[in-house]
Amino acid sequence: MATDEELRWADSESLEVWAPIHAWRTLAALHAEEAIEPLLSLLKDVDENDDDWVLEEMPEVYGRIGPAAIPALAAYMADTTHLTWARVTAVSGLEKIAQMHPESRDESVAVLTEQLKGYEDDDIDVTTSVIESLVKLKAVEAAPLMERAFAADRVDTFAMGDWYEVQVELGLKSEEEALEERRNQAVVQSVLSNIGAGGSLSVSANAYTRHTSRRSGGDRKKAKNKMAKQSRKKNKKRR
Numbered sequence: 001m002a003t004d005e006e007l008r009w010a011d012s013e014s015l016e017v018w019a020p021i022h023a024w025r026t027l028a029a030l031h032a033e034e035a036i037e038p039l040l041s042l043l044k045d046v047d048e049n050d051d052d053w054v055l056e057e058m059p060e061v062y063g064r065i066g067p068a069a070i071p072a073l074a075a076y077m078a079d080t081t082h083l084t085w086a087r088v089t090a091v092s093g094l095e096k097i098a099q100m101h102p103e104s105r106d107e108s109v110a111v112l113t114e115q116l117k118g119y120e121d122d123d124i125d126v127t128t129s130v131i132e133s134l135v136k137l138k139a140v141e142a143a144p145l146m147e148r149a150f151a152a153d154r155v156d157t158f159a160m161g162d163w164y165e166v167q168v169e170l171g172l173k174s175e176e177e178a179l180e181e182r183r184n185q186a187v188v189q190s191v192l193s194n195i196g197a198g199g200s201l202s203v204s205a206n207a208y209t210r211h212t213s214r215r216s217g218g219d220r221k222k223a224k225n226k227m228a229k230q231s232r233k234k235n236k237k238r239r
């Protein structure tokens with residue numbers, strides 16, 4: 001019932017359209033491991049049909065089913081033939097499992113870290129989501145790899161924040177230390193830019209101000225959701 005296409009796309013005013021949602025919630029409550037693979041077929045609808053129900057609820061479903069879902073989600077996440085936001089949903093599922101089953105945290109972090117190793121060629125939205133999940137799981141052990149992804153400009157900093165913010169989130173630096181480091185970096189970049197342009201060595205007070213405000217987690221989630229919708233619509237047009 002959870003994957004029944006006729007029910008899922010029934011009239012939005014009908015009672016039938018709610019049946020799949022109640023079905024997958026029931027499967028989650030029952031920790032139904034036999035549902036792990038069948039439910040993966042729903043993830044494509046995040047991209048193809050802008051299905052926010054799947055985007056928002058499926059990670060929670062897998063979180064409640066538990067660690068048995070890690071291998072299937074890891075394989076789905078790694079398969080680049082799957083669509084971007086379907087893969088992002090799998091990433092979120094791995095994060096939820098780690099949060100709801102602390103004993104599985106290391107396993108989830110390991111598969112997320114393995115995925116991040118391919119940041120140079122992977123979809124930037126998937127990479128950003130992987131880093132976001134690692135940060136939420138306080139995966140300090142993956143910090144050097146995250147830093148390399150940021151340095152390679154393979155992270156969406158509008159949705160995620162920059163490397164300085166991530167260091168604060170991971171507890172590697174205080175906000176004051178991160179701000180000072182960011183300021184120094186901005187000054188250096190401004191000086192080099194002025195020299196390259198044949199200008200003076202004076203540095204504008206605004207050289208680093210665009211980096212100094214940190215978004216709250218709620219603002220970042222809103223930005224991510226908005227960009228997700230825009231990205232999914234753009235991908236539809238390409239197809």
